[in-house]
Amino acid sequence: MNTTPYTRCRVHPRSYIIKTPFISAHYTYDMNICLRDLNKTYGHGDAKTHVLQSVSLTIDSGQFVSIVGTSGSGKTTMLNIMGGLDTSFTGSVTIGDHQLEKLKESQLARLRNDKFGFIFQQFHLLDHLTALENITLPEFFNRDPKKNIDPTKRAQTLLDQVGLLHKQDAKPTELSGGQKQRVAIARALYNNPKILFCDEPTGSLDRLTGEQIMELFQSLNKEHNLTLIVVTHEEHVAKMASRIIRLEDGKLISDDMVQHHHEEA
Ligand SMILES: Nc1ncnc2c1ncn2[C@@H]1O[C@H](COP(=O)(O)OP(=O)(O)O)[C@@H](O)[C@H]1O
Ligand SMILES: [Mg+2]
Numbered sequence: 001m002n003t004t005p006y007t008r009c010r011v012h013p014r015s016y017i018i019k020t021p022f023i024s025a026h027y028t029y030d031m032n033i034c035l036r037d038l039n040k041t042y043g044h045g046d047a048k049t050h051v052l053q054s055v056s057l058t059i060d061s062g063q064f065v066s067i068v069g070t071s072g073s074g075k076t077t078m079l080n081i082m083g084g085l086d087t088s089f090t091g092s093v094t095i096g097d098h099q100l101e102k103l104k105e106s107q108l109a110r111l112r113n114d115k116f117g118f119i120f121q122q123f124h125l126l127d128h129l130t131a132l133e134n135i136t137l138p139e140f141f142n143r144d145p146k147k148n149i150d151p152t153k154r155a156q157t158l159l160d161q162v163g164l165l166h167k168q169d170a171k172p173t174e175l176s177g178g179q180k181q182r183v184a185i186a187r188a189l190y191n192n193p194k195i196l197f198c199d200e201p202t203g204s205l206d207r208l209t210g211e212q213i214m215e216l217f218q219s220l221n222k223e224h225n226l227t228l229i230v231v232t233h234e235e236h237v238a239k240m241a242s243r244i245i246r247l248e249d250g251k252l253i254s255d256d257m258v259q260h261h262h263e264e265a
Contacts, residue, residue, distance in 0.1 A: 031096040033093075035057050119201045155168075159186055195227040
């Protein structure tokens, strides 16, 4: 197993917070992800299955990581635990200075809403809403809506970022799979998350479209320092990240940085 430098658990001090309105919220403080001896089981006695076994790793803020493994290896389980969607585990999961197993459900919900974005294989768009309306949905779940934000303008900026401004009035049924996933990505970015958790985001797309979605992730990662965690069972998708973590039967079997050779600029 190739050991990477990402083995320490570093929690950045709060002193990172810079109290000036002129500095983008992206850079206020880091949100490293740190798993320590993560274990998860289902069932009891003879029916007990060990879905995650002693997984420890650190993902630094701003990394683009893929988690690969065959079906049933524990990828979704691990992603859901990191994303604060599943709290029945042992071990510790720290994100930034939040220790997930110590948070109440309301605190977890707040963290998910403010700092995380989620992308799924099946897009989960609402068919009766337009692309633009789907993107403004998170506004309705925000506890304190930001008064200085015009949801329509925010959604248009995001649609532009994913290359779909011209489709703002289209309903999901009028969009291709790749376009639907772009709308879902724009929606996940609505609250300016620090981390995007993506479960098989290219699983319903053809190879080329899937690679285009991964290219969009690459640019979001580079330009906005967004941490990206992409679960996939496809090797060609996995290697478009900059780090590949492999799971087999719930165990971390390798962890490698990827060398990207760009043929020409
Ligand atoms: N609710 C559940 N009850 C029992 N076993 C489950 C449940 N959810 C997942 N599993 C089992 O956990 C293992 C890992 O599942 P999962 O994390 O979904 O894998 P992957 O995403 O890599 O396909 C599988 O063996 C699966 O059958
Ligand atoms: Mg899965």
